[in-house]
Amino acid sequence: MENKMTAVSLFTGAGGMDVGFERAGIKVIFANEIVKEAAETYKANHPRCNIVNDDINNVIDTMDQYRGVDLVFGGPPCQGFSVAGKMDPDDERSKLIFTFLDVVEKVLPHVFVMENVKALGKLDKWEPVREKYIDRARKLGYNCAPFILNATEYGVSQKRERVFFIGIKDNLDPFFEHHMNDCIDKQKNPAPVIRExxxxxGKAGTDKNPNTCTAKITFATHPVMRKSPYAGMYFNGQGRPMNVDGYSNTLPASMGGNKTPLIDEEYLYGNETEDWVVSYHKELLDGSIIPEFKEAPSRLRRITINEAVRIQTFPDDYVFCGNKGKIYTQIGNAVPCKLAEAVAKAVVAYLQEQN
Known part of the structure; x- marks a missing residue:
């Protein structure tokens, strides 16, 4: 039996990335997560892995013991770079991508994979940070490049675009980026639409799908209109309606209250032939209805934890710890398991080709 590749997982969260890497045949031997409930979730699902619930800055000095593992991977908090956030380069969380490289320097794995928001991989604003990151990796002996992927192309029913910085140690392949892209492309696997x-x-409130978000849905008195019924803001809070005949938008870490996406229960699980939101949007557009602050019909509701778990491609039986709000946050913060799996399999394939 061949020996499994070993890995260290950083900024682990609930373990979405770890599930994906394990599916690719990689054994995680150490994980680190600062949030207590997320660390408990991880432990419940990965009992054999050593998880340390602490600030990464407090564990760096102990990382020498893992020198020589095959991989270091993780997704440092991205709020500092996020278009949805303040995009502040001085945000403490923006510095954690370099803390990730501090661990890489201690461990010197054969490969590292760092996930972050698409903006860090693409926006001109972040070019100096990107260059600094790749330059530091180069000085540590890594051939490193960013790869921007859309989760819907890798089996995830969610329009979530992310960048993966992949670094290979002592790699002299002049066409590294091209060859790695080929390996990633081979992992493409179209996602089912939300309905499928x-x-x-089945409906919320059943054993398989408990109703976990009770945040009321009321109409916005000043709706923000867009061409698509799924793009504007027609309800209180920032929970957008979800197009069940397509893909969900990125599930946010702020789910749990009125920022939780909503669906038309009867259109998804019942006999209705049109999404209620679509007809409401039409009426708003043609002026045949005047919006007022009242509750939306009961067929509209927030998505449940179990639905969010599926959209993030966690296994149905994955155990989550903490209260409902904390669980929604863990799910929204995770790297979709199938997206991580595609990246991990591509890395493994690339290494085999190089050998």
Whole structure:
């Protein structure tokens, strides 16, 4: 039996990335997560892995013991770079991508994979940070490049675009980026639409799909209109309606209250032939209805934890710890398991080709 590749997981969260890397045949031997509930979730699902619930800055000095593992991977908090956030380069969280490289320097793995928001991989604003990151990796002996992927192309029913910085140690391949892109492309696997993905769960309030978000849905008195019924802001809070005949938008870490996406229960699981939001949007557009602050019909509701778990491609039986709000946050913060799996399999394939 061949020996499994070993890995260290950083900024682990609930373990979405770890699930993906394990599916690619990689054994995680150490994980680090600062949030207590997320660390408990990780432990419940990965009992054999040593998880340390602490600030990464407090564990760096102990990382020498893992020198020589095959991989270091993780997704440092991205709020500092996020278009949805303040995009502040001085945000403490923006510095954690370099803390990630501090660990790489201690461990000197054969490969590292760092996930972050698309903006860090693409926006001109972050070019100096990107260059600094790749330059530091180069000085540590890594051939490193960013790869921007859309989760929907890798089996995830969610329009979530992320950058993965992949670094290979002592790699002299002049066409590294081109060859790695080929390996990633081979992992493409179209995702089912939301309706197909969630069909077997059934209506909220059943054993398979408990109703976990009770945040009321009321109409916005000043709706923000867009061409698409799924793009504007027609309800209180920032929970957008979800197009169940397509893909969900990125599930946010702020889910749990009125920022939780909403669906039309009867259109998804019942006999209705049109999404209520679509007809409401039409009426708003043609002026045949005047919005007022009242509750939306009961067929509209927030997505449940179990639905969010599926959209992030966690296994249905994955155990989450903490209260409902903390669980929604862990799910929204995670790297979708199938996206991580595609990246991990591509890295493994690339290494085999190089050998």
């Amino acid at each position: 993905l969630l069909a077997s769960l």
